[in-house]
Amino acid sequence: MLTKLYFDILRDIIYKNTGITFDDKKKYFVENRVKEHMEELGITSLKDYIYKLKTDKNILKEFISKITVNETYFYRExxxxxxxxxxxxxxxxxxxxxxxxxxxxxxxxxxxxxxxxxxxxxxxxxxxxxxxxxxxxxxxxxxxxxxxxxxxxxxxxxxxxxxxxxxxxxxxxxxxxxxxxxxxxxxxxxxxxxxxxxxxxxxxxxxxxxxxxxxxxxxxxxxxxxxxxxxxxxxxxxxxxxxxxxxxxxxxxxxxxxxxxxxxxxxxxxxx
Ligand SMILES: C[S@@+](CC[C@H](N)C(=O)[O-])C[C@H]1O[C@@H](n2cnc3c(N)ncnc32)[C@H](O)[C@@H]1O
The missing domain is CATH 3.40.50.150 (Vaccinia Virus protein VP39)
Structure with a gap:
């Protein structure tokens, strides 16, 4: 479970790197992506995960890739x-x-x-x-x-x-x-x-x-x-x-x- 403090830290990282804002209703979405990413990386503590996001550009890119919505198709609109x-x-x-x-x-x-x-x-x-x-x-x-x-x-x-x-x-x-x-x-x-x-x-x-x-x-x-x-x-x-x-x-x-x-x-x- 993401506490409010960790959710705020994560959405701040997202905002600073992409401009995307996540309101409180999107907490579950961020939580699921973070959980999935932590499992892939074999990281068990959120504190360690956030440290990685802040210090490793590739891990940050992977995270951004997970939280972006890529929905698109040919001849849309x-x-x-x-x-x-x-x-x-x-x-x-x-x-x-x-x-x-x-x-x-x-x-x-x-x-x-x-x-x-x-x-x-x-x-x-x-x-x-x-x-x-x-x-x-x-x-x-x-x-x-x-x-x-x-x-x-x-x-x-x-x-x-x-x-x-x-x-x-x-x-x-x-x-x-x-x-x-x-x-x-x-x-x-x-x-x-x-x-x-x-x-x-x-x-x-x-x-x-x-x-x-x-x-x-x-x-x-x-x-x-x-x-x-x-x-x-x-x-x-x-x-x-x-x-x-x-x-x-x-x-x-x-x-x-x-x-x-x-x-x-x-x-x-x-x-x-
Ligand atoms: C829903 S898609 C839109 C694709 C296409 N323009 C369309 O309308 O079908 C949104 C895309 O915005 C990208 N994106 C999010 N933040 C961005 C940023 N700061 N700079 C460039 N691309 C960004 C995401 O990675 C995602 O692929």
Whole structure:
């Protein structure tokens, strides 16, 4: 049983390293993950375990991997992919179009983006996609690019045939020609220097992460996203997320039947 003191220490470690907040209702969840991890490591005392988390980066990474929620699948929230396709066809921008998916979890989102871009641009050289996630194991799976039937269940079958090889019953591997257009990195959205090192993107997908953040972490994340988006570029957020608190940085725009956020440039801000 986790005492309140140990739960507070653990959620502080999680918050400082990821920005994710766990309220009291999530204690059982943290407790189960900690128990599982301690068993794997052969550690019996919580005090020793916490010491390990604080002193061993690899053990901390394993812990982060256990407490992150990696739920994702191909063509999730398809309306955003449709809006991206529309923008790419109508905006006047330079090629290659660069798109960032952060967090990308096990890769389904950035590969879906690559499929859509290849369909509308019909030229692999015209786009580059980057996927970033804090979870080492998720990034490893993304790089492998092998998926089960649940992951691909929303993907139209013509794209499954075109972009995947079936490597076993219900096991699908992304074809190399598409895989080569998607790069993956392990990283933290709250790490300003890391974010700046990624360069600039015309489109950034940041979906189903900010819901786990408090106001402070969310503001920091939005500021870091602002830095990686080109002037006039677009931010896509999950349906339960918005940038209303930092509305001077982005303006909401309706594309097709969804809202995306266009980066307001410094000159446009001055006009106000
Ligand atoms: C629910 S998944 C979202 C995946 C995808 N964007 C989607 O909507 O399907 C949330 C991901 O956020 C990642 N994550 C959590 N904290 C993060 C942070 N500070 N920086 C980057 N990724 C983070 C987790 O590892 C997890 O894979």
């Amino acid at each position: 398809y309306y955003h992919l449709r809006a991206l396709a529309k923008l790419v066809q109508t905006e006047n921008h330079s090629f290659p179009v660069k798109v960032l998916s952060i967090p990308c979890s096990t890769g389904e989102e950035p590969y879906s983006i690559a499929i859509v871009l290849n369909e509308v641009l019909e030229d692999l050289r015209k786009f580059e996609v980057v996927g970033v996630d804090i979870d080492t194991n998720a990034i490893k799976k993304a790089k492998e690019g092998v998926y089960g039937s649940r992951s691909v269940s929303k993907l139209p079958s013509k794209y499954l045939e075109k972009y995947f090889d079936e490597i076993g019953p219900g096991r699908w591997r992304i074809k190399d020609f598409l895989k080569r257009r998607v790069r993956f990195y392990e990283g933290n959205i709250l790490d300003r220097l890391f974010m700046k090192s990624l360069g600039k993107f015309q489109y950034v997908f940041c979906k189903n992460l900010l819901i786990y953040f408090d106001d402070k972490a969310r503001t920091q994340a939005i500021n870091n996203l602002y830095d990686v988006i080109t002037d006039g570029g677009y931010l896509f957020l999950g349906h339960a997320e918005s940038v209303s608190r930092a509305s001077s940085l982005f303006e909401p725009v309706k594309i097709e039947d969804t809202i995306v956020y266009r980066k307001v440039t410094e000159e446009e801000e001055d006009e106000w």
